[in-house]
Amino acid sequence: MRAQLLDAARPASVVDVVRGLNVIQRYPYADIAPSADLVLWSRIGARYEPDDLQRALEVDRSLLELDGMIRPMEDLALFLAQFALPPKYAKTREWLELNHEFRDDLLRELYDRGPVLARELPDTARYPWPSSGWTNNRNVTQMLECLMMRGEVAIASQEGGARTWDLAERVYPEGLPVIPVDQALAMRDDRRLRSLGVAPAKGPKQPLEPIDVGPAGLPATIEGSDVAWRVHPDVLPWIDDDFEGRTALLSPFDRLVYDRIRTQGIFEFDFTLEMFKPKAKRRWGYFALPILHRDRLVGKLDASADRKAAALRVNAIHEDVPFTTEMRNDVDAEITALARWLGMRVDRVGSH
Known part of the structure; x- marks a missing residue:
């Protein structure tokens, strides 16, 4: 509960919550309220206003949205080396190679017009994105997502629930260190475990931020469970403290x-x-x-x-x-x- 900021002591700000939780999923569905707003309200309480999140993302740039997740802006340094690597999947690599002119077209459009909504950008793809699912032929959106994970474009803002895109150099700060990939992945595992306190070393596959924490932390057991658990050393001193929940x-x-x-x-x-x-x-x-x-x-x-x-x-x-x-x-x-x-x-x- 303490690792997830759900004890009686409420955090002071949106940025404090995101740093403590490591990530907040930017899921747009709003039957009650958008998920990110519900997460922040459940931690901060009545003082939280959705404008606070928008300000941190779009004005202060203390937070960023990357791959469907809201993160502290300083954590961008943990992705810069990964941006330089080829895409993980062969299908993506091949599609990008075939559509290098389409990529150049989008970057020129963003240079001239950004920030801009995806639907306002022309689709000049020579080869459509191949998929049997909802991404089939969604060429502009798919290219923007790929370029985001290469560090070339970034989400600049939200307009009516839709993302606006711009060149990354206009959104991200300069001078962040480029942390080597292996070191960055280990740091991300450690921060993920710190935000959870206790977690399985291996979690289920997920389309966004993984739950895996790998070798981070220390081995732990939970009575009645045969899962290999890990615990972050920072949370161990809390075991003997009095807990006040809510x-x-x-x-x-x-x-x-x-x-x-x-x-x-x-x-x-x-x-x-x-x-x-x-x-x-x-x-x-x-x-x-x-x-x-x-x-x-x-x-x-x-x-x-x-x-x-x-x-x-x-x-x-x-x-x-x-x-x-x-x-x-x-x-x-x-x-x-x-x-x-x-x-x-x-x-x-x-x-x-």
Whole structure:
């Protein structure tokens, strides 16, 4: 809880949260609120405003968005050497080689017009991006993503939920050190583990920031689990300290609950994001929020924001353990706080 900034002592700023958590996923879906905003609200509380995040990303440049994740700007140094390497997958390398003129066209457009939305850039690709999925023939977006991971372009801002792009030299600061790849990867593993406290050495494959922490930290065991765990030495002094927790409603993409192996092994908490499941197969709701009470994950909140009615609709509160009166009061208070932060009233339409 302390590693994830979920103890009673709340962090002071957006930048403090991102540095402490290492990364925050920039998932745009907003049934209640965008995930990044929910993560920041759950740490900072009512003082947090989405404009604070936008200012840090677009004005102060103390944060950056890279590969779907919000990171401290200083961590860009951990990627600079990787940018110089060829893309990991042969398909990507071949596509870039075939479309070198398309790349040059986009860079010229950004030089002349940036920052600009992807949809405003011309598609001059001679060879379309090959995919059977949602990226099929999305040539401009795919090229921008590739160039971002080569350090040539960067996300400059957000406009109505869409990203604007510019040349990296106009977004990123000058003078950052280029840390060798092996050293940078080891530092990233260490920071990832520090932000989690305890984590599996090997996590499930993910499309964005991995959960793997590799050899970072020290080996650890969790009673009843056969997973190879690692613990960061910085958190060991906390074991004997008194812990003061609180109640929090978490985004389904919160790093505390994102790794289902870790969530089950540490908290014995069963949770899966069900928005992509048919309604009849959902157990907890379309975008259920895990409920933290002190040092335990105790349930899920099935709720949605009705913006036209200015109401946070509470469909159900699923109790993994029977709630005491104190727990119920604390959870109700947090739901009220969430609604107030959203500028809404609470509308209970389901069972508690």
